[in-house]
Amino acid sequence: MTDVFEVDRYDAAGRLGELEVPRAGVTVETPALLPVINPHLQTITPAQLESEFGAEILITNSYVLYGSEDLREPVEQQGLHDLLDFSGAVVTDSGSFQLAEYGQIDVTTEEILDFQHRIGSDIGTPVDIPTPPDVSREQAEGELATTQERLATAAEVETGDMLVNAPVQGSTYTDLREAAGAHAAQSGLDVFPVGAVVPMMNEYRYADLADVVAAAKRGLPESAPVHLFGAGHPMMFALAVALGCDLFDSAAYAIYARDDRYMTVRTTEHLEDLDYFPCSCPVCTSHTPAEVRSLDADERERLLSEHNLHVSYGELRTIKQAIRRGDLLELVEARARGHPAMLDGYRALLDHAAQLERTDPVSKDTFFHLSGESARRPEVVRHHQRLDRLDPRGDSVLLTEGNGHDDFDECWNLLPPFGPFPRELADGYPLTAETPERFEAPAYEAAAAGVARLVSAHPDTEFTLAHDDWPASALDALPERVDLWNLRGAE
16 A cells, blocks of 8 residues: 555544545546546536636546547547646546446457556546445355455556546445455555445435445544545435545536435525525525526536535535534534434444544533434544543542542542542543533443443442433442432432
């Protein structure tokens, strides 16, 4: 793996980074959107993407150019950048999408990589096998083996300064995805797309998507730039970034516009259903839905494509600011509340909280406890791990949500969802958390897990827990030797 990616800042597994693309002579700030350019049908031109939207990178299909009677000779003569009129980085796909759609293509990895290199691609792609979800394990293993053979072939092709993608496949088998990530990292290639996830997104299987991405990330080194192939809708960008994805290609902005569909960060609306535009982009502030509906099909498609791009780029800027501020997971949760399937995805992400914790900063701005899901965040996992290193002083310790008591050798604070902590840590992150007065049961249960961990590590210490009317589900999780006081007056 080459050294082309540098991380500036983390939040969970999300990161602000810089991807150096030497052939283009540019450095792309990540997370980054790669608009998909159809070389035959450019609703929004690459020049407009660059000048009006600030696009630093885009993606087009080299197999389409390779097989085009109209474009193959011009692109070979002019080069890809001149043909597209774009000075940023250009990524090219290999035809694997067509392979998945139609079952076969008439080009080899060597041929398509050589073609991509000759036309001036900055990041090329071998012909991998995009295995769809839910196939048999035998098929997934066989097609993954073929992909890995092609990565080995790709590593032998002379590509000069062109970076090369090493797709991570494995269908919905997370162990295969993890192994594929580790294999791809050893291939000597440069960028690591998680492939064949579009069917999951089309079916709103965001929980499966989270598990697949988390598995691929476990196999890859932390320094690997990760591209989520086909992740076109902004509603899931924050979730994918929090899992550690850096690049997102989108044809959805144009495909949706062609069908009169209007993107928001929460959903997709049909133009015919809108009386008002819930957006302040230039398109929406200059037109009403009725005005856009009255336009001819080409102009309507152009304006909707522009809007969809504004929403997509705007969401990535929001995500970058959230990473900078340290509240990416609060943004993920806000987005997750917009759709039940996204909520499933957020909950699946939190199943991997221990994995996210490894890169999550130990200090940020205030932790906001927003729901029962907040009790499963990496900060809570880290606090429970920290309890193993904290030693109570004396033989009797009060863990309390209220005031201290002179009958004990030491008094510790008790705060759902974190659990117990020495009072001298009360001013440190995340124990300065903003919390509601009414917690959901998971917050108390997480605090009880913290108590149980502390008590287990100190078998010779007597513990008393003074709680503010905790639910039975939390109290039942406490070790039997913990004495209980209910601060509301009932033991």
